[in-house]
Amino acid sequence: MNAWTDLGGGIFVRQSRAFRMNSVALLAREHAVLVDPGVLPSELDDIAARVRDANPAQVTLFITHAHWDHVLGRSWWPAAGVIAHDRFPADLERTMAWVHEEAETIASKHGESWPRRFESFRPTERVAGLHFRRIGPWRAVFRDAFGHSASQLSLHLPEARVLIAADMLSDIEIPMLETQPPVYRATLEALRPLFEGGAIETLVPGHGTIARGVDAAGDRFRRDLAYLETLERETRRLHAGGASLADAQARLSTVADVERHPHHPMREIHLENIQHAYKGIDAASRPHR
Numbered sequence: 001m002n003a004w005t006d007l008g009g010g011i012f013v014r015q016s017r018a019f020r021m022n023s024v025a026l027l028a029r030e031h032a033v034l035v036d037p038g039v040l041p042s043e044l045d046d047i048a049a050r051v052r053d054a055n056p057a058q059v060t061l062f063i064t065h066a067h068w069d070h071v072l073g074r075s076w077w078p079a080a081g082v083i084a085h086d087r088f089p090a091d092l093e094r095t096m097a098w099v100h101e102e103a104e105t106i107a108s109k110h111g112e113s114w115p116r117r118f119e120s121f122r123p124t125e126r127v128a129g130l131h132f133r134r135i136g137p138w139r140a141v142f143r144d145a146f147g148h149s150a151s152q153l154s155l156h157l158p159e160a161r162v163l164i165a166a167d168m169l170s171d172i173e174i175p176m177l178e179t180q181p182p183v184y185r186a187t188l189e190a191l192r193p194l195f196e197g198g199a200i201e202t203l204v205p206g207h208g209t210i211a212r213g214v215d216a217a218g219d220r221f222r223r224d225l226a227y228l229e230t231l232e233r234e235t236r237r238l239h240a241g242g243a244s245l246a247d248a249q250a251r252l253s254t255v256a257d258v259e260r261h262p263h264h265p266m267r268e269i270h271l272e273n274i275q276h277a278y279k280g281i282d283a284a285s286r287p288h289r
């Protein structure tokens with residue numbers, strides 16, 4: 001199977017064997033931008049070979065968020081500039097033990113080993129909020145994308161009408177929350193004008209299949225939003241009826257559209273999502289002192 005998808009205009013996507021994670025390479029002679037290059041050592045070698053062929057004058061990495069599967073490529077391009085969220089350094093520092101553990105596990109699972117130990121790194125450029133940026137010939141729009149990770153950014157390429165969604169809008173994973181659902185929902189709502197205005201013809205999720213066409217991209221958006229709305233509404237209903245967290249998890253374990261792909265079970269994630277929803281509702285329902 002060819003791991004590469006050519007989206008045209010110098011935009012290439014490479015899918016990893018690990019968790020079907022997508023790396024994106026924007027290749028131009030003037031400047032190459034690599035989004036979340038990874039995951040396995042052999043795959044990073046493959047991306048590096050593709051970049052060498054393109055022979056760009058400059059390389060910049062963009063890391064969508066500080067989770068382990070998105071950060072491992074840094075040591076293949078130690079001299080490159082790195083763009084990441086303002087909160088990225090703190091988030092990465094906090095999770096370094098997890099990064100090392102998962103990096104070892106995934107490499108040995110695929111019979112590979114790391115040529116060097118992953119070292120923590122700091123972005124050369126930190127962005128937050130809504131940020132427009134020219135990187136060589138590439139026009140990029142970065143947006144805060146909280147809910148899955150406090151250091152997450154999405155990347156919109158308005159000219160190519162491509163959205164690189166980080167860990168959102170996947171066809172194989174439900175939203176994975178690290179905090180209460182309204183935070184994640186606000187991230188999606190901020191993208192609504194893009195989906196409804198036809199600004200996204202190609203959607204590249206962090207994991208899973210690329211959605212092609214305005215309708216397919218919009219379907220992803222509506223599906224994740226519907227999941228979050230159901231999660232919140234049903235958790236709120238049960239909480240109001242006096243259900244405990246464990247009750248809510250038991251009652252909502254089979255709520256529709258949790259499992260999206262047979263090889264990517266989401267049950268544990270869904271239970272954690274219920275917990276985030278429940279805790280958010282519970283905290284809001286207590287009187288302030």
Ligand SMILES: [Zn+2]
Nearest residue numbers: 065067149167
């Ligand atoms: Zn992630």
